[in-house]
Amino acid sequence: xxxxxxxxxxxxxxxxxxxxxxxxxxxxxxxxxxxxxxxxxxxxxxxxxxxxxxxxxxxxxxxxxxxxxxxxxxxxxxxxxxxxxxxxxxxxxxxxxxxxxxxxxxxxxxxxxxxxxxxxxxxxxxxxxxxxxxxxxxxxxxxxxxxxxxxxxxxxxxxxxxxxxxxxxxxxxxxxxxxxxxxxxxxxxxxxxxxxxxxxxxxxxxxxxxxxxxxxxxxxxxxxxxxxxxxxxxxxxxxxxxxxxxxxxxxxxxxxxxxxxxxxxxxxxxxxxxxxxxxxxxxxxxxxxxxxxxxxxxxxxxxxxxxxxxxxxxxxxxxxxxxxxxxxxxxxxxxxxxxxxxxxxxxxxxxxx
Amino acid sequence: xxxxxxxxxxxxxxxxxxxxxxxxxxxxxxxxxxxxxxxxxxxxxxxxxxxxxxxxxxxxxxxxxxxxxxxxxxxxxxxxxxxxxxxxxxxxxxxxxxxxxxxxxxxxxxxxxxxxxxxxxxxxxxxxxxxxxxxxxxxxxxxxxxxxxxxxxxxxxxxxxxxxxxxxxxxxxxxxxxxxxxxxxxxxxxxxxxxxxxxxxxxxxxxxxxxxxxxxxxxxxxxxxxxxxxxxxxxxxxxxxxxxxxxxxxxxxxxxxxxxxxxxxxxxxxxxxxxxxxxxxxxxxxxxxxxxxxxxxxxxxxxxxxxxxxxxxxxxxxxxxxxxxxxxxxxxxxxxxxxxxxxxxxxxxxxxxxxxxxxxxxxxxxxxxxxxxxxxxxxxxxxxxxxxxxxxxxxxxxxxxxxxxxxxxxxxxxxxxxxxxxxxxxxxxxxxxxxxxxxxxxxxxxxxxxxxxxxxxxxxxxxxxxxxxxxxxxxxxxxxxxxxxxxxxxxxxxxxxxxxxxxxxxxxxxxxxxxxxxxxxxxxxxxxxxxxxxxxxxxxxxxxxxxxxxxxxxxxxxxxxxxxxxxxxxxxxxxxxxxxxxxxxxxxxxxxxxxxx
Numbered sequence: 001x002x003x004x005x006x007x008x009x010x011x012x013x014x015x016x017x018x019x020x021x022x023x024x025x026x027x028x029x030x031x032x033x034x035x036x037x038x039x040x041x042x043x044x045x046x047x048x049x050x051x052x053x054x055x056x057x058x059x060x061x062x063x064x065x066x067x068x069x070x071x072x073x074x075x076x077x078x079x080x081x082x083x084x085x086x087x088x089x090x091x092x093x094x095x096x097x098x099x100x101x102x103x104x105x106x107x108x109x110x111x112x113x114x115x116x117x118x119x120x121x122x123x124x125x126x127x128x129x130x131x132x133x134x135x136x137x138x139x140x141x142x143x144x145x146x147x148x149x150x151x152x153x154x155x156x157x158x159x160x161x162x163x164x165x166x167x168x169x170x171x172x173x174x175x176x177x178x179x180x181x182x183x184x185x186x187x188x189x190x191x192x193x194x195x196x197x198x199x200x201x202x203x204x205x206x207x208x209x210x211x212x213x214x215x216x217x218x219x220x221x222x223x224x225x226x227x228x229x230x231x232x233x234x235x236x237x238x239x240x241x242x243x244x245x246x247x248x249x250x251x252x253x254x255x256x257x258x259x260x261x262x263x264x265x266x267x268x269x270x271x272x273x274x275x276x277x278x279x280x281x282x283x284x285x286x287x288x289x290x291x292x293x294x295x296x297x298x299x300x301x302x303x304x305x306x307x308x309x310x311x312x313x314x315x316x317x318x319x320x321x322x323x324x325x326x327x328x329x330x331x332x333x334x335x336x337x338x339x340x341x342x343x344x345x346x347x348x349x350x351x352x353x
Numbered sequence: 354x355x356x357x358x359x360x361x362x363x364x365x366x367x368x369x370x371x372x373x374x375x376x377x378x379x380x381x382x383x384x385x386x387x388x389x390x391x392x393x394x395x396x397x398x399x400x401x402x403x404x405x406x407x408x409x410x411x412x413x414x415x416x417x418x419x420x421x422x423x424x425x426x427x428x429x430x431x432x433x434x435x436x437x438x439x440x441x442x443x444x445x446x447x448x449x450x451x452x453x454x455x456x457x458x459x460x461x462x463x464x465x466x467x468x469x470x471x472x473x474x475x476x477x478x479x480x481x482x483x484x485x486x487x488x489x490x491x492x493x494x495x496x497x498x499x500x501x502x503x504x505x506x507x508x509x510x511x512x513x514x515x516x517x518x519x520x521x522x523x524x525x526x527x528x529x530x531x532x533x534x535x536x537x538x539x540x541x542x543x544x545x546x547x548x549x550x551x552x553x554x555x556x557x558x559x560x561x562x563x564x565x566x567x568x569x570x571x572x573x574x575x576x577x578x579x580x581x582x583x584x585x586x587x588x589x590x591x592x593x594x595x596x597x598x599x600x601x602x603x604x605x606x607x608x609x610x611x612x613x614x615x616x617x618x619x620x621x622x623x624x625x626x627x628x629x630x631x632x633x634x635x636x637x638x639x640x641x642x643x644x645x646x647x648x649x650x651x652x653x654x655x656x657x658x659x660x661x662x663x664x665x666x667x668x669x670x671x672x673x674x675x676x677x678x679x680x681x682x683x684x685x686x687x688x689x690x691x692x693x694x695x696x697x698x699x700x701x702x703x704x705x706x707x708x709x710x711x712x713x714x715x716x717x718x719x720x721x722x723x724x725x726x727x728x729x730x731x732x733x734x735x736x737x738x739x740x741x742x743x744x745x746x747x748x749x750x751x752x753x754x755x756x757x758x759x760x761x762x763x764x765x766x767x768x769x770x771x772x773x774x775x776x777x778x779x780x781x782x783x784x785x786x787x788x789x790x791x792x793x794x795x796x797x798x799x800x801x802x803x804x805x806x807x808x809x810x811x812x813x814x815x816x817x818x819x820x821x822x823x824x825x826x827x828x829x830x831x832x833x834x835x836x837x838x839x840x841x842x843x844x845x846x847x848x849x850x851x852x853x854x855x856x857x858x859x860x861x862x863x864x865x866x867x868x869x870x871x872x873x874x875x876x877x878x879x880x881x882x883x884x885x886x887x888x889x890x891x892x893x894x895x896x897x898x899x900x901x902x903x904x905x906x907x908x909x910x911x912x913x914x915x916x917x918x919x920x921x922x923x924x925x926x927x928x929x930x931x932x933x934x935x936x937x938x939x940x941x942x943x944x945x946x947x948x949x950x
Binding site: 009013014034035036037041042044045046048049052055056059060063064066067068070071072073084087088091092094095098099102103105106107109110113114115116119120121122123124125126127130131134135137138139142145146149150152153154156157158173174192193194196198205234237238239240242244246249250251252253255256257258260282285286289290297300302306311313314315316317318319320321322323324326 | 440514520521528529618622627670719721724733754762768770805806831836844846852854886889923926
């Protein structure tokens with residue numbers, strides 16, 4: 001049905017263009033039109049320039065109105081998140097001011113100085129003071145942003161190992177994720193894809209002779225205790241993937257043949273986040289949309305009602321099912337985490353003997 | 354910077370009356386003007402393919418997995434019962450990117466206007482080597498043909514994204530498109546690079562050696578400066594992509610391990626050991642980033658020229674414009690790492706690349722303010738070319754500003770590879786460069802074909818395109834900031850993103866309307882080639898040398914002696930003259946001073 005409607009719209013537009021072309025064509029016949037802009041053209045397009053300025057402002061306002069509950073600028077769930085969001089908001093404000101101002105100048109000048117016969121343009125070729133002004137203002141603003149950005153970046157990327165972070169491996173393959181915990185010793189056993197033995201259920205290629213590997217725990221859900229630093233070690237067995245955890249302002253590529261890392265401290269449990277008023281609104285909105293599309297969603301076998309969960313998404317093109325490579329993240333209290341961990345099988349016990 | 358640059362240029366061989374056959378005139382032509390037209394038309398055809406692809410995958414994003422007549426008609430077996438397959442979705446995204454970046458905005462834009470304008474604006478009879486120029490075009494044609502053929506390969510065309518990161522692009526078992534489709538992609542690109550290098554070398558040599566008497570470097574129009582610097586960037590960076598492509602071919606076909614290591618796929622371990630995909634990313638982006646400047650600098654040059662001419666004012670800050678082109682060119686080669694902040698490279702490198710990247714905002718800001726000052730107190734002639742130039746500055750600002758976020762490694766963590774990036778680069782180098790190209794076509798069409806484009810259709814084309822471009826890419830920033838990753842076949846597996854679905858429909862509708870209205874342009878273009886109004890020699894009353902050449906084309910450009918140059922290219926509305934433009938070949942009056950620029 002949608003396709004049919006699309007086609008009809010396409011056809012209508014095509015017909016409309018055809019008609020317009022014919023009208024323009026007829027209008028030109030017999031006129032001594034040189035196809036160079038006349039005063040009338042200058043005037044019309046000058047006014048349209050102001051109209052277009054209004055259009056830019058309106059689309060900005062509409063975008064903020066309908067799409068402005070930017071989840072990536074508020075309600076972060078990691079310790080470094082608020083600092084990063086702050087930088088984002090500062091950058092956005094600067095962008096917003098410069099955009100509003102320069103677009104105004106550009107379009108207003110285009111309107112104000114539209115050509116008229118007999119008018120003389122100002123011969124004005126150079127002004128070093130002006131050039132200096134618009135060199136140094138960006139320099140100062142950018143210096144501030146660069147310094148703030150670099151401090152933020154360094155503090156995010158430098159993992160403080162003295163705080164005894166929980167070490168978790170994120171393991172990517174076409175098209176799913178696994179998590180591996182270090183177990184009691186919080187140390188990941190050695191692993192290499194050459195050691196993968198599907199028959200024995202050694203799916204991540206752990207070194208069976210490594211004592212550190214014995215108590216490793218492999219899961220398909222990522223559970224994290226709130227408030228404890230986590231150090232992720234990323235691996236991929238086949239192609240590039242990217243571990244994207246938007247709520248935690250965290251992302252790192254998973255590269256075959258090397259181990260990459262990213263660390264953060266989750267600060268808000270899943271249960272707490274579900275009680276956050278912004279998230280309640282967002283979820284309610286999503287559920288209203290889902291209710292409208294009830295049939296389609298149920299036909300796909302998805303649950304109709306959406307409940308908030310943190311997610312790990314793949315964010316580097318990795319093949320056919322890239323669009324469906326996700327893992328649920330659950331942030332919980334230490335007790336809940338311990339209870340969950342106690343239910344998991346260690347590597348040693350999960351092997352097929 | 355000598356004022357008498359070249360003696361060869363004003364020898365007296367203007368009359369080339371030897372007979373030309375159809376083949377030497379229209380096909381294997383060595384005349385730069387014909388080659389420019391060949392580039393333009395080939396680029397246009399590739400552009401139609403690229404845009405059509407984007408409309409198809411936008412439809413899939415808006416109405417995921419719904420049957421669509423268009424898919425059924427165009428995709429054949431890739432759209433069983435009209436539903437687009439996930440593999441072909443990725444292929445469409447990949448080939449759209451490749452075609453638009455390389456075949457349209459590199460060859461179609463730079464190839465067309467460098468060829469057309471360099472000899473005409475510097476006062477040369479042709480390129481330094483007409484033969485190499487011809488070879489350059491035909492290599493480009495060959496690479497286009499191979500790229501189009503790759504669409505019809507059994508297992509599908511290349512589908513690893515236009516950045517073709519291995520291992521995905523290296524392993525046929527990782528993805529259907531990484532078989533014969535990727536081989537053809539690599540072959541096509543290798544030939545494309547050869548074409549681009551021949552062209553660039555020719556441009557550089559021509560600009561350095563063949564300037565007419567009096568055409569010092571500081572009298573060159575900004576178009577020529579832009580083409581010249583673009584060609585230098587191309588010569589510096591394209592060979593690196595060629596080497597990356599060759600190494601990837603070795604990995605794919607000859608068992609080497611440059612980019613591959615420790616891979617377990619489809620139940621077996623592969624032999625590759627010791628390579629690194631990150632190395633490929635470095636090699637790719639060492640071209641890939643300069644490439645966006647290869648795309649945008651020529652557009653900047655065209656826009657500077659058109660804005661000055663249509664404002665009836667000198668370009669503001671000629672010298673600052675040249676300095677900023679040079680600064681951008683230099684910086685463009687040391688910022689590639691900002692595509693790789695989260696690739697797993699050392700975070701310290703991320704700091705360095707953040708610093709160098711944000712510096713580019715400075716020359717960019719200088720250029721934007723200079724354009725705005727150029728139209729200040731002008732007498733703006735709102736020709737379609739002028740509208741597209743103003744549109745260029747508008748989208749360049751809107752798109753460029755978000756670069757402050759993406760270039761900042763800390764902020765990039767969160768928006769990397771989301772639709773925020775897609776919105777950013779489409780506005781700042783996609784749409785902007787396309788506007789630059791359209792501006793150039795509307796402005797120099799009379800020079801190319803001796804006829805005028807219909808201006809009313811041009812207005813219609815501009816305004817609808819302008820609205821649709823913002824309609825498509827402005828809201829896209831917001832769905833990016835909602836965390837929506839790019840290159841997802843459908844978002845319906847993530848209820849989290851359900852509230853972006855309506856925005857995606859709106860974006861697609863804008864894309865469809867914008868795409869359809871390009872037909873207005875195409876019709877105008879092809880109709881006017883044959884039936885457009887005949888032009889006068891200098892329809893826009895411009896100062897540059899190409900308008901001193903006769904409307905009729907012949908090999909050699911000027912009958913008789915090549916004009917000499919006595920002034921810079923921007924004497925518009927100069928006090929003390931009766932007309933509001935003084936062409937470069939008009940000697941200074943008694944007591945008139947050339948501006949110290």
